[in-house]
Amino acid sequence: MREYFHNLYMTLKTILIGMRITLKYCFARTITLQYPDRPPALQPRFRGFHYFEIEKCIACDLCAKACPVDCIYIEKTGARKIDKASGIAKGGAMTRYAIDYSKCMFCALCVDPCPTDCIHMGNLHDHSGYTRESMTVEFTDLALEGLQTPQPFWMQSEKQPEWVKQTKQDWINRGVPVREEMLKALEEQK
């Protein structure tokens, strides 16, 4: 009998101690980030979906060889070389540069060996599609639109918070200065 009431008392007491801590946080600032309305707080080194500067790529296959899951596909018509004066690669055409994101594990091992520093980890953190094929991003097709990083479906709808529009614009702006070179990389240059 005594133990029963002792248990009751101890339970109530310790729960109240816990409740006091919880109560303290009722008046503290919330730490929840309202994600779709507010931008996610990504660090500068965040390893998201790649952005790829096709005009600098010499298609040396080093990134594909470093990839542990073999998810980078590169095709070209001939040898490409960096033109020292402009810093742009010339030679054969890039016919395909694709990354299969259903395999990619964002380890950033493809970024390290790149001799021309043309592939980087970007700041896009999610991507979606209806088919398995849509998970393979063709960066050569994106170059036609002047993009260096894939745009997910959800970003393409008009009803978006301000930060999404801003991010989208940033991506487009980044490609603008090299727009012509990007298109040239898709054709053979002598």
Add this chain to the structure above:
Amino acid sequence: MATTVIETRPDVLIDFDKESQGDVRTEEMLINMGPQHPATHGVLRVVLRTDGELILESVPHIGYLHRCAEKIGENLQPYQFIPYTDRMDYLAGMNNNQAYAIAIEQLVGIEVPERALYIRMIFAELNRIASHLVAFGTYGLDMGAFTPFLYSFREREMILDLFESACGARLTYSYINVGGVHDDLPDKFLDVLLEYLDYFEPKVAEYNQLLSYNHIFVKRTANVGVISAADAVGWALTGPVLRGSGVNWDLRKSTPYEIYDRFEFDVPVGLPGGSEGVPQSVVVGDCWCRYMVRVLEMLQSCRIIRQAIKQMPDGPHLAGKLKNLKLPDDEIYVEIENPRGQLGFYVRGDGSTIPARVKARGPSFCNISILNHVGSGCLLADIPAIVGSIDIVMGEVDR
């Protein structure tokens, strides 16, 4: 006399007459707990043979998350296998990276720069805190306390932010690599880290008030699932499970690897009830002891990190080129202290750049083996308490 003997535990004798003043034995029933059960921490399936509330046998069935990690390691160069080690014990990616990196470094004979050693150790200890925070939070969740879970994840989130600022990932870091660390620390990292430690240390006292000394929690965990020191050593248990049984064995202290011999820290062990800060009903080796060892270890990790920040040297963070390392025709076995116990990597080279054999000794895998031993003879509701206190990560059990 209506006693029953459990075949797997001849030493446990259950006297039904004494317990219930009458024979209450009923039909035996097999119950599947998992593989999709919130209290099994992943895809663990436990087949329980029960007699009413009493567990006669609890057999863990594993392998639902098998991904051939070892075989993958035998087909990739060491630096390429690092991202896969993240996915073994996915709550302690840094420690896994570190274990494999040390194994390869010792095999090839690479000298790691001082700064890299310090950075590695800071991250390994931070990851230990993050991992114990998950263990703490989810254990409360298993015991029916939801609030501590939110609090522990709030603190863990900040550690993940620190990780993200250094390596760009929040779960699968691949930060510690063969020969050092992937990137140098970002600007002002150590200041932010110190700020975090100042913020975190008082929180542990809060956790104790919230959960550790909560009467319901103590009732559910004290004197439940007792593992004796002899059993713990006999079943090759390691980590907080072993230390919870009162055995003072921590690889960081007993056989210091890398630079752990330069720091002062204590190894918390399970203490009997009535000692300082231990409720009366606690027995050495029970669930509460294992839980408390983790809480105390978080504070010790903070202590180590503080000393490391003070001693942090300048210099390079990577020992040259890591690619196309020729692995000598030799073998090596390296063990480090992971948040869950001793994580070992066995690597054998054959003169090429790809290891001929990679074998991992997962602490969770060895720790879960005792489940049947401690589980039989206890009550059904104690099984989540025992599984939670062993703190398994299925990614590592199955690999």
